[in-house]
Amino acid sequence: MEDGWPLRRAAERFQVAVTTARRWAERYRRYGTAGMADRSSRPHHSPRRTPSRTERRIIKVRLARRWGPARIAFLLRLNPATVHRVLVRYRLARLSHLDRATGAAIRRYERTAPGELIHVDIKKLGNIPDGGGHKAHGRATGGRNSSAHRDPARPRTHHGRPNLGYGYLHNAVDDHSRLAYTEILPDETKETAAAFWQRAQAYFTECGITAQRVPTDNGSCYRSILWRELLTGQGITHKRTRPYRPQTNGKVERYNRTLLDEWAYARLYTSETERRQALPAWLHTYNHHRGHTALGGHPPASRVPNLSGHYS
16 A cells, blocks of 8 residues: 555465455545554344344253253254354353352362372272273173182182272372372281371482371371371371362373373283383373373473482
């Protein structure tokens, strides 16, 4: 406009269509420099927009039943994409952000420094028979391997039933950094839980993390006098979650799920020994290399600056 270039030459110079160059030239003639700012591409009129009455029905079903777009669409005979757009337009919270029983938004929190809160929990996991179970070989062969399995510490109570036994994953996860410590132990007694915590605390101390509070569920080992006196003697506050509310200890519960998805059931193991041997390497990857969505794609070790190898 200022240099008097023809529209076609200007469009060729800036590699745009002639119609695009004409549109910007008209905006400059009418509004000057202010017309060069980007505008919203939202149309002035939307004759095919979902009717308001239908939108109200979608919102009513969502709030009353807490269903996802697919189920709402099936009920109201709509396209799931249409239902999803309406839910997004009115900024209704995702179902994963709501408590299914009450519909209230889940309160999410994160401590400001490592050690302020270390979540502890136990996950029970069935052992794999020697030779592999049904996931590796199918029901027939896997069943034979399971029936042939013998655990001297667990005598068979029913003839013909496999006696595989269980492993108990004792887990401790730091609230701020998500740094985790895991051991596979033979039971969940108070003595085993207390010994695990002493080793877990030694690990966190070595990483420069001083435990201040430890929340657990209401398992018998955590209600014992031994557990209470152990934490009290170390100057640590023990908190127990509300009954039937695992969300209170949600970070270690989510870690349990990650542990099962990415280690326990990630590939076909031929024995329990093989699976247990793979745990240390996976745990190192989780703490030092695996990106965590809650940490912006960084591993837990990135939030523990005095961890080995992180000195500047």
